[in-house]
Amino acid sequence: MNVNLQTHLTTGQFAKLMNVSKDTLFHYDQIGIFSPEIKDENGYRYYLINQMDVFNVISTLKELDMSLNEIKNYLDRRSPTELISLLENKKEALERRIQTLERRRTMIMEKTFLTKRATSIDVSAITIEQVNEERLFLTNAAPFLGDKSIYESMLKHQHSLKKHNIDAPISSGWMLNSNKIKKNQVFSYDHLFTRVGKASSKSNFVKKEGNYLTAYHTEGYSSVRKTYEKILNYANKTGRTIEGYFYEDVLLDELSVEGYEKYLIKIAVNVVV
Amino acid sequence: MNVNLQTHLTTGQFAKLMNVSKDTLFHYDQIGIFSPEIKDENGYRYYLINQMDVFNVISTLKELDMSLNEIKNYLDRRSPTELISLLENKKEALERRIQTLERRRTMIMEKTFLTKRATSIDVSAITIEQVNEERLFLTNAAPFLGDKSIYESMLKHQHSLKKHNIDAPISSGWMLNSNKIKKNQVFSYDHLFTRVGKASSKSNFVKKEGNYLTAYHTEGYSSVRKTYEKILNYANKTGRTIEGYFYEDVLLDELSVEGYEKYLIKIAVNVVV
DNA sequence: TTGCTCCTCACGTCACGTGAGGTGGC
């Protein structure tokens, strides 16, 4: 056999060069998608450097989410025109993928920020926060008739999000008109909101910038009303006027704590100082 | 059993809401990572809307490349501080991922462009092309002593790329000092180059902008010298002065054609008009 | 009753990974 170790690479060498495991090369040989140029009598595989090109093609196509079978099929009928249409398809897929990952990245950063703040917060304090404008997507909440209406509202909100193609949302919460609390009416939410990012066209409501009277609730949803009233009392005592909606946000959720009772809920409402 | 179809979702409904298959939910139930809140006597599963949160957590972590087992482990010991360190890790992984995909996107666009042009080229023509500056990463080619030195050079180039962390390169090729061709010296390449994008700090050579006398070779590497001489003759005949390096690029490679003999090779050299 | 959904096995698949046990070249 004409095996020159200067120019022919063993399975291990080629694997190293291509940043894959030897098993991968065995596997490719076995399914017939990529075999060494030379097989010695003793069964040793020898790859040529120029096989790198072919291997790179396979890697590239694989990273474009093609299965080995699809790749094999493409390679069997490859041509410049086939390649162009393949690449144009893949380009779009890739861009969608990148967008998803970008959104996920914003989500992660947002979540990290919120969680960090949540761990350093004095949950018993009432503060005034300067808040920037935010774009929200709202749906109406069902009139409150027990847990059932909460479920209904959430379900409806989810379906709306799906319908409007809002995926990987940043965060969601509830809204409640402050007049209801002022007038001591029945405690029932008006809207569910989902933050949609500044650039999004999906927003149907703008939460205006300004000063928000903010408090935290730590004892689970069932007693959340107490904190609404705490805010109202505080505003009355300090002579401030509450305006618009209460915004209810979850700072610590299932990602970091287990069960609704441990959630950290933030309640904020615009005040005219 | 207290099953209320208004507030409890069946496996199918929940699957639809979460954009996954029913099998996924069965699977999650089986491995104990995510089970329905309620199992009826007849074995029917019922999920609560608020289980969406938990499921979303799993989806999110999965998209951060965690295995179901890792996710289960994290969920079992979750806490705000654990979450923060997890997210910070994942953020970096995500950014590396996005970068890779971005590079791949440029590569795809570049490749599409080149392939499109390659299919519309008159391969027998010699033309003068206006070319922008390009940043290259060079390694020296081994002195030509047959195929072996070609392999050695390629191997060395690849190892250099790996060493300098240049992955997903745009395209590579060979360089040959035009004086050698002019003086009819032995045909042997001087460098291998890899394009590294304008912003990269990895470049160690700048291919200058200017007019490049360009021809194409279609009969495989072994006879490539003919086209070099064709260019030289053309320059002499038209009274142009050739300068610097010949750049040898492959326009159609294994991605679209099978085998070196079918490659479309582009050869270009700077001319002072 | 029909059509749709629910269930549980058990086996398949995809792209390798993981030993186990043995060979071969400097």
Add this chain to the structure above:
DNA sequence: TTGCTCCTCACGTCACGTGAGGTGGC
């Protein structure tokens, strides 16, 4: 001889997917 690399099975794994065959509610 030692250490490293090569090989071939065969079985495992991960995250489901795919029938097959049967049940249950409006």
